[in-house]
Amino acid sequence: VLAEEDDVKTYDLVLIGFGVVNRALARLIIEEPDRFRSLGFELRVTAIADLAMGSTISPTGIDLAAAMALPRGLTFEEIGGSSAARTEDVIRSAKADIAVEATFTNGVTGEPAASHVRWALDAGMHVVTTNKGPIALHGAELRARASADRCFLFEGSVLSGTPLLGLVRDTLAGTQITAVRGVLNGTSNFVLERMEAGERLEQSVAEAQARGYAEADPSADLNGSDVRLKVTILANELMNAGLTPDQVTTTGIESISASDIIAAARDRRRWKLIGEVHREVDGTVTASVQPVALDTDDPLIGISGATNAVSVTTDLLGPVTITGPGAGATETAFALLADIITIHSQSKDLSRA
């Protein structure tokens, strides 16, 4: 029912990290400007900082096609930038509206991503990130750093582009969340499925790596620590739990044997790595990650491959489950777009306040 507005707003972005996710966003910006215009805004990238490629700044807009065409191994020096990243300086001098953080996750310190977010928030920007490390480890601190009129959003940090956080924030307002439970790791899905087909764990992991599902070091997928970070985010952001990752009881799938798989299959049950958060009767919130042999009528039993799913149980509705991609460059870039759309709609509110 809002009146149409003719003015199209331009948001200047600084991209922090120029890997597959921010490149997918850049591709959308180059190839589909109408997608953004129809939403009421244009996106212009005025700075990029990348650990490997260095940095480039242009207040009138970077030539994204040229930046993306740089052959592997070359730096932004080739297009007038610098071979050094100097991320803090880039953020401070970029004078962008929104910092788009999509570097790698460090699950122990959250760095350097957490510092990227701090610098950008301190410089008065909105910040969007797909990076689970800083949110799981420093979420409360970072949220507190954002000024009242700036957004700090991270839809892509849990389920890539599947809009779980937006679903809860925008459409489940008015309910109390009592539990969250999900399948949050595609590699462990893949490995458990291959084991159901008779492979050993080591074989399955090697195959996941060969197909590009699993990292060179797949331990975070197998030992549950990837899901632990995601569960920490869900506990804190959806249920205000104030948990740290080390408070999440965590067991990986390494302990699952061929005979466990066979025994489950006999009852048509299937093992999945399940992340769970519960509010107890006394109000405390507990969280865990562990392999569970799901019954045939469990809504999560069919979740396979790169698909993830999370069930949110509320006081008024019982479980509502959202299922969708848990990985992918374009999918994760959509999460950044979803966050930018939220910034745009909240900025309209603020400019009218």
Add this chain to the structure above:
Amino acid sequence: VLAEEDDVKTYDLVLIGFGVVNRALARLIIEEPDRFRSLGFELRVTAIADLAMGSTISPTGIDLAAAMALPRGLTFEEIGGSSAARTEDVIRSAKADIAVEATFTNGVTGEPAASHVRWALDAGMHVVTTNKGPIALHGAELRARASADRCFLFEGSVLSGTPLLGLVRDTLAGTQITAVRGVLNGTSNFVLERMEAGERLEQSVAEAQARGYAEADPSADLNGSDVRLKVTILANELMNAGLTPDQVTTTGIESISASDIIAAARDRRRWKLIGEVHREVDGTVTASVQPVALDTDDPLIGISGATNAVSVTTDLLGPVTITGPGAGATETAFALLADIITIHSQSKDLSRA
């Protein structure tokens, strides 16, 4: 990031229909005022019109507990109202902010619900409804009737409280929807499951009726016409298709035989009544309702009983599926609350414009 606002707004409601859904909303209003206050508003019912119970109006707020305590067969005359419904008069004289329409669905004319909506929109109210008939049959006309500063919302018309329409509107903005596909009828789920367990169709239907899942006349559930209305809403509201229900190719589950069920089970497939909408390459939108024997890896295969699910396929994400209740009084009342929350947030925008 919006600043906290101390003022709590009061919305006056006229309840049209006083059956299980509006009673569930009334119960929330009586028992949990803090739920609404924490959202920034209070709800006060200033009028009720019900075909069986008549009508009651009180500009200072109706005693909802007294209204709900009236024994079956008595009318609002007992508490100072009238034994006649006079719905048009009640709406016009109620001077409420929001009309809450939750009467029965007529799948052929959409009446009298469509008239209720028209009267309320013409009287300048926001309108929320859980009623699929008027939306499927007169959605475009009714939407056009709403003034620019009034909302016409109907989250509960497709999946009771599962917030599918909100998910698409609020969190999938920026994507193009290419297909929608779902399991949208709990009775047919139940009947097909009982047939998988060896019962005949007639037995299964009788059991569904005995348990209160199926209506006394279950034909709309079995012949697909219930799902046809829902699919029409999805096609028009999510994909702007401009379809009428008779343009939705519809086959019910009556044609499924025991041998069909057995043949599917041999391949671990399961029959479900599937509603589907597709955008073709030339831009036209086609829609259908039919029983389909789903493969084991179909995300809808596990949807059973009163649970419903809809997969929305978009250009950026592939299918995102939302699963949750497809029926229930409190669940459907939540849809009304979700729509009122949307009205509240849009009203804040407008008051600042």
